[in-house]
Amino acid sequence: MIRKLIGRVFRLNKQQGGGRVVIPLKRHGISRDHLPTFALKTTDQLQAAGYEAYIVGGAVRDLLLGKDPKDFDVATNATPEEVHKVFRRSRIIGRRFKLVHVLFGDEVVEVSTFRGSGDAMTDDAGRIIRDNTWGSQEDDAKRRDFTVNALFYDPNREEIIDFHGGVADIEKKRMAMIGVPAVRYREDPVRMLRAVRLAAKLGLSIDPVTRKPIRELAELLENVPSSRLFDEMLKLLFSGHSWVCLMQLRDEGLHHGFFPLLDKMMAMPHGEAFLRTALENTDRRIREDKPVSAGYVFASLLWLEVLDNWDKRKAAGEKPMLALFSAIDEVEAVQEEKLAIPRRYGSTTKEIWALQPRFEHRSGIKPFRLLEHPRFRAGYDFLCLRAGSGEVEQELADWWTEFQAADGQKREAMLIRPQAGDPATKKRRRRRGPRGGAGVAVDNAQ
Ligand code: ATP
Ligand code: MG
Numbered sequence: 196m197i198r199k200l201i202g203r204v205f206r207l208n209k210q211q212g213g214g215r216v217v218i219p220l221k222r223h224g225i226s227r228d229h230l231p232t233f234a235l236k237t238t239d240q241l242q243a244a245g246y247e248a249y250i251v252g253g254a255v256r257d258l259l260l261g262k263d264p265k266d267f268d269v270a271t272n273a274t275p276e277e278v279h280k281v282f283r284r285s286r287i288i289g290r291r292f293k294l295v296h297v298l299f300g301d302e303v304v305e306v307s308t309f310r311g312s313g314d315a316m317t318d319d320a321g322r323i324i325r326d327n328t329w330g331s332q333e334d335d336a337k338r339r340d341f342t343v344n345a346l347f348y349d350p351n352r353e354e355i356i357d358f359h360g361g362v363a364d365i366e367k368k369r370m371a372m373i374g375v376p377a378v379r380y381r382e383d384p385v386r387m388l389r390a391v392r393l394a395a396k397l398g399l400s401i402d403p404v405t406r407k408p409i410r411e412l413a414e415l416l417e418n419v420p421s422s423r424l425f426d427e428m429l430k431l432l433f434s435g436h437s438w439v440c441l442m443q444l445r446d447e448g449l450h451h452g453f454f455p456l457l458d459k460m461m462a463m464p465h466g467e468a469f470l471r472t473a474l475e476n477t478d479r480r481i482r483e484d485k486p487v488s489a490g491y492v493f494a495s496l497l498w499l500e501v502l503d504n505w506d507k508r509k510a511a512g513e514k515p516m517l518a519l520f521s522a523i524d525e526v527e528a529v530q531e532e533k534l535a536i537p538r539r540y541g542s543t544t545k546e547i548w549a550l551q552p553r554f555e556h557r558s559g560i561k562p563f564r565l566l567e568h569p570r571f572r573a574g575y576d577f578l579c580l581r582a583g584s585g586e587v588e589q590e591l592a593d594w595w596t597e598f599q600a601a602d603g604q605k606r607e608a609m610l611i612r613p614q615a616g617d618p619a620t621k622k623r624r625r626r627r628g629p630r631g632g633a634g635v636a637v638d639n640a641q
Contacts, residue, residue, distance in 0.1 A: 215333065218355040218362055225258050227350045233299035234267040237282075237306065238350050244281045246273040247332065248306075249347035255355065256343045259365045260397060269297075269306045270335055270347060278306050309335035320381060320418055333358055340379065340386050341393070341405075342371050370394050371402040380408060384415035388427050391447055395440040409447050416452030424453060425536065432492050435481040438474035456529075460499045469499060469584035476580065490543025491573055493536055495580060501526050501548055502586075516552065523548055543573065550574035551581075554595060557611040562598060575599070 220226060227235065234250060241248035248271045254264035271278060275287045278295040285297040285306075295306040311330025330338075332347065336358040339345040343364050347356040355362060359373050370390060372379050380387050387409050394401045416424070431440050441457070444450045450457045460466045473495035480487050501522050508518035523545055530536045551574065553565050565571060575595055582592035598609055 214358065216357045216360075218357055220353040223259060223355050223362060225255075225348065225353070225355070227353055229258055230350055231267070231302070233302045234269070234304060235350050236299065237267075237269050237297050237304045240281055241269070241271050241273060241278065241306075242351060244273070244277075246271050246277070246281075248273075249332075249349050249356065251307075251335075251347050252339070252344050255346040255348045256361075256365065256397075258348075259346075259362065262397070267304055269304055270309055270332070271306060272309050272332070274308055274329065275306075278308070310338060311335070312338040320415060332356070337373060339373060340383075340389060342373055343369075343399070344393075345373060368399050369402050370397075370399045370405060372405040376405045377408040377412065380412045381415065384412065384419050385423055385427060387412065387416070387447070387449055388431075388444070388453065391443050391449060392427070392431050392434060392440050395443050396434045396436045406447075409449065413448045413452065416449065419452075428453070428536075429489070432474075432477065432489075432496075433481060433487065435478050437478055438471055441470075441474065454496075456497070456500055459503075463499050463503065465584050465586045466499055469581070469586055470496070472584045473580055488543060488573070489540050491547060491577070493530070493540055494544040494547040494573075494577060497526055497530060497544070498548065498577075498581075500529070519549065519552060543570070546570045547573050547577050551578065554578050554591060557594060557598075557609075558613050559610070562610065563606070566599065 230250065234254075238248040238250065248269055250267055251270040252268045254267045257264040273281070275293040275295050278297070279285050279287055282295070282297045284299070285295050287293055287295055292307070292310070297304045297306055309330050309332050311328050311334030336345040336347070336356075341364075342359040342361040344361070345357075345359050346361045348354070349356070364371055370393060372386070372390070390401055390405060390409065393399070431437055431444075434440060441450070441454070444453060445457060445461075460470060473492075477487055477492055477495075501519075504522035504525055505519050508522055509515055513521065527541055527545070530541075531538065547570065550565070550568065550570060553561065554574070556562060556565075565574075568574070578587065578595060579592045581587045582589045594609070598606055601609060
């Protein structure tokens with residue numbers, strides 16, 4: 196009786212999963228030469244050593260969608276130690292999940308052994324805390340998140356192996372979770388962020404059954420270690436679709452656990468315009484393959500918080516420059532605690548912020564000094580961003596655009612002469628006092 200029942204449940208699961216479907220080249224169109232040599236060498240050498248080896252996950256999905264994969268992962272039935280023996284230039288990494296990094300010049304291929312989720316240990320909230328058991332290819336497909344992410348490509352046979360209807364979902368531009376969505380989100384709440392990020396990045400729609408539990412389970416993100424959230428944040432910011440992703444995360448109520456300052460910032464004057472201009476700029480640069488510094492992006496994400504904090508301090512009577520530095524320190528502490536942005540990104544961010552008041556000085560020697568500052572360019576770009584969203588006068592940014600391009604004579608002519616009785620003039624006199632001025636503090640802080 197029990198055996199019969201198990202048999203029925205098992206068959207049902209198999210039907211849901213659809214079993215192992217082999218999709219030939221003429222249906223999917225991905226020939227071997229779509230793949231870079233280093234990826235082919237990895238699967239070829241593993242297969243030559245007698246193992247199964249497939250390109251797996253995001254790369255297969257991206258190829259089917261006609262996009263350039265950003266990295267190539269391989270799945271195999273060889274254990275990490277066996278993989279390591281096949282490739283002289285490789286190393287075993289990871290404690291929780293052992294993986295092998297195979298190196299070809301600057302390129303790294305991540306090779307993982309087929310894994311099951313058979314005896315995964317979960318915590319009280321249902322989150323997986325240990326999962327290091329090897330499994331079959333079918334097990335490996337099942338433990339992945341979305342059907343479109345669970346495809347295996349064999350470059351020698353030029354076949355795709357599909358257990359969950361991922362190829363059909365790609366054709367329908369649909370993201371659907373493998374298994375029961377709520378259970379899979381409880382196992383790993385980051386999957387909720389991945390659903391939204393990948394859908395926005397790839398132009399797929401989230402299947403209603405996969406989308407439905409997200410709002411209700413959003414708070415589970417609070418249990419996720421901040422380092423993982425930070426990894427997701429980086430992926431989102433550098434996806435080339437960061438603005439759309441962030442807005443969709445907000446629509447799903449996922450931003451509370453991910454970027455708690457977002458609501459407050461969007462409600463500020465110029466807040467939405469500023470964030471939108473900043474992120475769309477970054478997105479454009481990424482899509483044009485131009486470099487983007489993480490420090491700059493974080494500077495724009497958090498600037499409104501710095502401004503808000505700075506304004507409050509000034510209103511309470513603190514001196515402007517000292518108030519700015521205290522505001523920066525306070526926001527930095529918040530970013531570390533709430534956003535898990537590691538300190539190593541902080542120095543560029545801080546420099547960009549600290550330069551902003553210096554753009555307001557358009558007389559005497561100061562503008563010339565600022566032009567020579569090693570971070571002038573980043574600071575100026577940031578000023579343009581502020582101007583673009585109406586947070587500072589466009590005229591100020593235009594002045595700096597012209598000043599940079601001008602020759603020496605024209606620059607002199609552009610300087611704005613302080614008027615007698617101008618409060619700025621009085622302030623400057625006071626700053627030249629024996630105890631040094633706030634302007635000096637800026638220089639020291641770089
Ligand atoms: P991206 O284009 O952002 O790299 P990706 O899908 O390749 O997207 P990776 O983080 O590189 O994302 O993961 C590789 C593969 O590992 C995924 O395609 C998916 O099959 C699996 N995977 C990643 N994260 C999870 C997760 N949280 N739960 C289940 N499977 C996951
Ligand atoms: Mg990937």
